[in-house]
Amino acid sequence: xxxxxxxNRIRILRFHSGEMSQAELGRRIGVTRQTIAAIEAGKYSxxxxxxxxxxxxFSVPLDDVFQWDVNGTR
Amino acid sequence: xxxxxxxAWLSLLAMAVTFGPYFTMxxxxxxxxxxxxxxxxLGLFGVTAIVQMLILGVGHLYLRRGSAxxxxxxxxxxxxxxxxxxxxxxxxxxxxGMILVGCVMPFxxxxxxxxxxALFMIIxxxxxxxxxxxFSYRRQA
Numbered sequence: 001x002x003x004x005x006x007x008n009r010i011r012i013l014r015f016h017s018g019e020m021s022q023a024e025l026g027r028r029i030g031v032t033r034q035t036i037a038a039i040e041a042g043k044y045s046x047x048x049x050x051x052x053x054x055x056x057x058f059s060v061p062l063d064d065v066f067q068w069d070v071n072g073t074r
Numbered sequence: 075x076x077x078x079x080x081x082a083w084l085s086l087l088a089m090a091v092t093f094g095p096y097f098t099m100x101x102x103x104x105x106x107x108x109x110x111x112x113x114x115x116l117g118l119f120g121v122t123a124i125v126q127m128l129i130l131g132v133g134h135l136y137l138r139r140g141s142a143x144x145x146x147x148x149x150x151x152x153x154x155x156x157x158x159x160x161x162x163x164x165x166x167x168x169x170x171g172m173i174l175v176g177c178v179m180p181f182x183x184x185x186x187x188x189x190x191x192a193l194f195m196i197i198x199x200x201x202x203x204x205x206x207x208x209f210s211y212r213r214q215a
Binding site: 030037043044046047050 | 144147150153211
């Protein structure tokens with residue numbers, strides 16, 4: 001199996017969206033603030049649907065939010 | 075701390091302060107030569123169960139007052155993942171316990187020993203269930 005790790009730019013995207021709070025992002029995609037915090041910290045990988053919702057909130061393509069580093073380890 | 079983690083802590087606390095003393099008393103008193111009479115056993119279990127329900131009832135009311143909005147929210151996908159993981163771990167504990175109680179103990183024990191062993195394994199499975207919930211929320215996974 002190919003090893004890799006997922007990283008994300010949610011913190012930066014929130015900053016560029018007028019310092020949107022984790023709670024606000026969570027409310028808009030239907031998860032709790034704690035889940036957004038866990039996603040941001042790379043501790044939890046969201047479902048594909050939630051990932052698309054996050055990208056939709058920031059009006060960016062999915063790979064602008066999440067990146068997969070093929071050599072990275074968490 | 076997330077509301078669901080608080081409720082898991084509450085359940086662990088309720089079990090510790092009710093079934094902890096219950097099983098301690100059983101272990102101390104229910105020696106083979108001195109079995110507890112059925113009525114006392116039933117009374118002890120009844121009191122334990124009622125106290126646990128009271129602690130859980132009051133605790134849930136208190137927690138809901140403090141996090142009313144979060145308590146009303148349905149489980150999100152991470153909550154559901156944590157719930158599935160914890161139930162899965164608890165299932166293994168419960169099934170191992172039930173094999174022990176149902177398939178092994180009848181050959182060398184009887185009566186309240188088997189009942190209390192079954193109760194113990196149910197409580198152990200619950201502890202694992204809520205323990206995994208707390209652990210998962212603590213490490214944010």
